[in-house]
Amino acid sequence: MARVAGVSQATVSLVLGGKWRGRVSERTAAAVREAAGSLGYLPNLAARNLRLGRTRTALLVVPAITHEYFARVYSGAAAVAAEHGFGVVLYPSPAGVGRARDPFGSARAAIDGVIASSMAADALAGIAGATSGAAEDGGLPLVMLDSDPAAPGGAPTVNLAVADGIRQVVRHLLALGHRRFAHIAGEVDAWTFRVRAETVAAELARVPGAVLLGTERCALDVAAGRAAAARVLARPGPAPTALICDSDVLAAGACKAARGLGLDVPGRLSVAGFDDLSLATAIDPELTTVRLPAEEVGAAGMTALLALLNGMDAPGGTLPVHLIPRTSTAPPP
Incomplete structure (x- = not known):
């Protein structure tokens, strides 16, 4: 040349x-x-990265790559990364939970930082070099999504207003006249699901005559949601007139359980979900649910990680969510 x-x-x-x-x-x-x-x-980008000590690659750790929500989180993160010449590697923890094997053998040499969902937090134990903040200690910068911001010594967090979302669901059902509720809860030991359960109980406790007849925990899939709802609806005594479900897939299962028992939705039983997945409008009746800005979560997570990599304070924060009322909820009979 x-x-x-x-x-x-x-x-x-x-x-x-x-x-x-x-x-x-x-x-x-x-x-x-x-x-x-x-x-x-x-x-030669490899040679340039070696010289600069950077790979310009981030790792996004999620519980499952087949879930629509996490696919959208990835899209948001990848869009921001591309604007800054970065790539994003999407990595699911095994079976959605538990420790993951380091996908690179030595993550510290292959990536610049990690963005992780709290639902896959256990996977970080298997990724060598992952740390809870910036990289002064030689570890990898880490940003957590949907994670307890009050955790001591925790990494910067980008959260959804989960408590407010569940609060909107409960108040919507209360305004329709419901007073007997059951909660179909995700059986996942993660901050976001603990907040949902705590908020349901707190909101109902403040309303005279409102009762939580039971909480059924189950895996996050349609079959498990159907079985959990069937257990609640088959209990002796007064039956709930509304089911609050931690996700749209659990709500879809609850609707199937209601039909199996001859209960009309929403005539005899109202069902509400959470996430606003494509599934929410694919079933009949369409689900009342809470819309989550998944792409914005991914974008904010990547923006925070880039700030850490540049030695700046990470702009975390909480993103708002919105109730989307549809035809799966109505006044009680």
Whole structure:
């Protein structure tokens, strides 16, 4: 390239490294760029990253890559990453929970930082070098999604207003006239699900005559949601007129359980979900649910990680969520 441009190798290095201003004329820089184009030159990114000590790659750790919500989180993170010349590797923890094997053998050498869902937090124990903050201690910068912001020594967090979302669901059902409730809860030991259960109980406790007839915990899938709802609805004594479900997939299962027992939704039983997945409008009746800005969560997580990598304070915070009333909820019979 130096021969084609008629300059020294040092001049080529200055131009291609972006350090030529004030040292090489514009005309010479243009000649080098023209020579590079004619020769089909592409920079060796691996060599550049080695020299800079950066891979420009982030790891996004999630419980499952097949879940629509986490696919959308990835899209938001990848969009922001691309704007800054970064890539995002999506990595699910085994079976959605538990310790994960380090996908790189040595994550510290392969990635610059980690964004992790609290639902997959246990997986971090298997990723060498993951730490709870910036990288002064030689560890990997870490940003947590949907994680307890009050946890001592915790990483920066990007959260959804989960408590407010559940509060909107409960108050919507109360306004319709419901007073007998059951909670179909996700059996996941994560901050976001603990907050949902605490909020349901607290909201109902403040309303005279409102009762929580039971909480059934189950795995986050339709079959488990159906079985959990069937157990609640088959109990002796007064039956709930409304089911509050921790996710749309559990709500879909609850609707199936109601139909199996001959209960009309929403005529005899109202069902509300959480997430606003595509599933929410694919079933009949369409689900009342809470819309989560998943892409914004991913984008905010990546923005916070980039701030850590640049030695700045990470802009965490809480993103608002919104109730979407549909036809799965109505006044009680």
